Amino acid sequence: MEKHVADNCPRCGDIFTCKANNVLQCDCMKLVLTKAETQYIASITAMEYDGSCLCNKCLLELKKETNN
DSSP: OOSSEEEEOTTTOOEEEEOGGGGGGSGGGGOOOOHHHHHHHHHHHHHHSTTOOOOHHHHHHHHHHHTO
16 A cells, blocks of 8 residues: 555645555644534535545635634
């Protein structure tokens, strides 16, 4: 199994590198999310993207949605 996988973000289509096999090194771990933001993003990804990882740009956009 590959350590890091280049993939297309299911939300925007941009290519990003998912490091799910080494999550502590993944770019998404740099995001600081509240519990409410985490729950919101988890619900969106589960419903709309089959639980797939999203790129940081999309994660940041979804984070902003929770604050509107």
